[in-house]
Amino acid sequence: MKTKTQLAAEARAAGQKLFTATCRHHGPGSPHYVSTTVCQQCAAEQTKRYNSTPKGKAATARNSAKRSSRAGERYVYLLKCKAAGIAYIGATTMALSKRRSEHFCDLRHGTHSNPELLAAYQAHGPKSFTLEVLAQFPGQPVEKLRQYEQCYMDAGEILGLRLVNVRRAKAA
Numbered sequence: 001m002k003t004k005t006q007l008a009a010e011a012r013a014a015g016q017k018l019f020t021a022t023c024r025h026h027g028p029g030s031p032h033y034v035s036t037t038v039c040q041q042c043a044a045e046q047t048k049r050y051n052s053t054p055k056g057k058a059a060t061a062r063n064s065a066k067r068s069s070r071a072g073e074r075y076v077y078l079l080k081c082k083a084a085g086i087a088y089i090g091a092t093t094m095a096l097s098k099r100r101s102e103h104f105c106d107l108r109h110g111t112h113s114n115p116e117l118l119a120a121y122q123a124h125g126p127k128s129f130t131l132e133v134l135a136q137f138p139g140q141p142v143e144k145l146r147q148y149e150q151c152y153m154d155a156g157e158i159l160g161l162r163l164v165n166v167r168r169a170k171a172a
């Protein structure tokens with residue numbers, strides 16, 4: 001009779017992820033992982049047991065915290081100059097405070113890439129500017145965020161905002 005190691009080697013050679021063997025808990029014909037030669041059902045039960053221990057619970061919490069911080073922040077925001085009556089809709093994956101200070105830093109130093117915003121800032125100063133969050137989409141892929149940004153730009157135009165960044169749909 002072939003050992004699990006032999007069966008696993010054969011299955012691996014055949015490009016399979018699982019092989020069938022006898023598990024002392026789950027009987028003959030149980031699927032086993034090629035990578036670990038462990039019964040699939042045993043592994044699932046073991047994971048479940050581990051996850052219910054304090055150590056397992058802590059690990060699960062750590063992983064989900066890590067996932068959500070990797071997913072990061074997603075905002076669609078509105079930057080407005082009241083005096084000039086112009087608006088700019090943007091999307092960002094940065095913390096909003098960081099994106100805000102980037103905009104204002106570029107405006108203050110005259111290096112902002114949007115000429116209308118720059119002219120408005122130079123004419124009316126920072127007091128005329130506001131930046132507000134329109135929506136948050138935590139954990140959404142960047143492509144989705146761009147689509148949402150475009151939706152908000154379309155809606156903004158319909159609602160009569162004078163957007164100075166129409167057709168610019170790029171997350172920064």
Ligand SMILES: [Zn+2]
Binds near residue numbers: 025
């Ligand atoms: Zn088993």
